[in-house]
Amino acid sequence: MSGTDTPSLMTAAWRGFRRICPRCGQANLFSAYLKPVGTCPVCATDYSGIEAEDGPAWLTVLSLGPFLVPLAFGVAVSGWPAVITYPVLAVAITGAVLLLLPRMKGLFLAVLWVSRRGPPIKSEGDG
Numbered sequence: 526m527s528g529t530d531t532p533s534l535m536t537a538a539w540r541g542f543r544r545i546c547p548r549c550g551q552a553n554l555f556s557a558y559l560k561p562v563g564t565c566p567v568c569a570t571d572y573s574g575i576e577a578e579d580g581p582a583w584l585t586v587l588s589l590g591p592f593l594v595p596l597a598f599g600v601a602v603s604g605w606p607a608v609i610t611y612p613v614l615a616v617a618i619t620g621a622v623l624l625l626l627p628r629m630k631g632l633f634l635a636v637l638w639v640s641r642r643g644p645p646i647k648s649e650g651d652g
């Protein structure tokens with residue numbers, strides 16, 4: 526790979542979802558759980574100016590809600606002992622969120638990188 530190629534939106538989004546560099550697909554996009562690398566060590570793409578803000582959290586909730594709400598409702602009306610089912614449900618929901626959140630952040634960063642959205646541009650008259 527030349528390192529100067531720009532992948533398609535879908536390719537970059539899939540790479541971001543897998544938490545690897547949207548551009549080269551060879552290096553990790555995160556240096557910690559939710560901390561993106563400043564610059565890709567393989568292709569030197571700068572991700573430092575891209576801020577995902579609350580988007581990944583909203584996307585995680587919107588993605589999991591259609592599955593977890595019926596599950597929680599089903600457990601609640603099942604008649605199973607709440608002392609067992611509620612902690613199991615809480616661990617399952619928390620685990621699903623913790624698994625999906627960094628993937629959604631990677632996807633979000635990739636889409637923002639493809640769209641070339643950087644930090645807001647301040648004009649002289651702002652303020």
Ligand SMILES: [Zn+2]
Binds near residue numbers: 546547548551569570
């Ligand atoms: Zn890269």
